[in-house]
Amino acid sequence: MMSATFLKEESGFTVVEMLVAIVLSSIIIGIAWQGYRGFQQVNLNWRRRAALQEPARIILNGLVARLRYARAILDYDETSLVFLDRFATRKKVTARNGQIFIDGHPMIARDAVKAHLRFTFFSDDAEVNPVFADEKIADKIKMVIIISNPKGEKFNLETIVHLRNNQSHSAEFSSAVW
Numbered sequence: 001m002m003s004a005t006f007l008k009e010e011s012g013f014t015v016v017e018m019l020v021a022i023v024l025s026s027i028i029i030g031i032a033w034q035g036y037r038g039f040q041q042v043n044l045n046w047r048r049r050a051a052l053q054e055p056a057r058i059i060l061n062g063l064v065a066r067l068r069y070a071r072a073i074l075d076y077d078e079t080s081l082v083f084l085d086r087f088a089t090r091k092k093v094t095a096r097n098g099q100i101f102i103d104g105h106p107m108i109a110r111d112a113v114k115a116h117l118r119f120t121f122f123s124d125d126a127e128v129n130p131v132f133a134d135e136k137i138a139d140k141i142k143m144v145i146i147i148s149n150p151k152g153e154k155f156n157l158e159t160i161v162h163l164r165n166n167q168s169h170s171a172e173f174s175s176a177v178w
Contacts, residue, residue, distance in 0.1 A: 052155035056145045116146040
């Protein structure tokens with residue numbers, strides 16, 4: 001007598017199928033996690049850059065607003081500028097100790113960033129000193145702000161302010177910020 005053995009068909013997954021599904025799911029989750037972490041890093045870098053840009057823009061906008069109506073440039077070097085404002089009041093912009101000051105008052109009240117400023121005057125794209133009458137009169141001024149944080153990250157922002165001078169060094173300013 002022959003005995004017949006019948007296998008019941010059972011529905012479900014085998015151990016091998018489960019292991020394959022777990023391995024594939026782990027790989028997909030790992031790839032997605034790396035993409036998420038990369039996105040977080042890019043976002044963090046952009047926020048750090050924006051935190052450095054903000055004080056630079058505040059400084060440049062403040063300087064352009066004051067220089068736009070300047071009547072005369074009295075003295076300057078690479079890190080300071082003395083001018084007469086629209087009310088013929090003497091104003092001095094100075095960069096020292098990582099801060100930028102107008103008449104001794106800081107333009108930004110942040111100890112977390114250091115700001116450095118450079119002025120360069122140009123006439124027909126050649127550098128000039130606008131104070132001396134025997135030289136050409138400057139037709140534009142380039143201002144460069146360098147902002148850095150304690151981690152050593154730096155950001156440069158510059159603007160070129162175009163001057164329309166007459167022989168008495170009175171000036172009208174317009175600007176473009178990049």
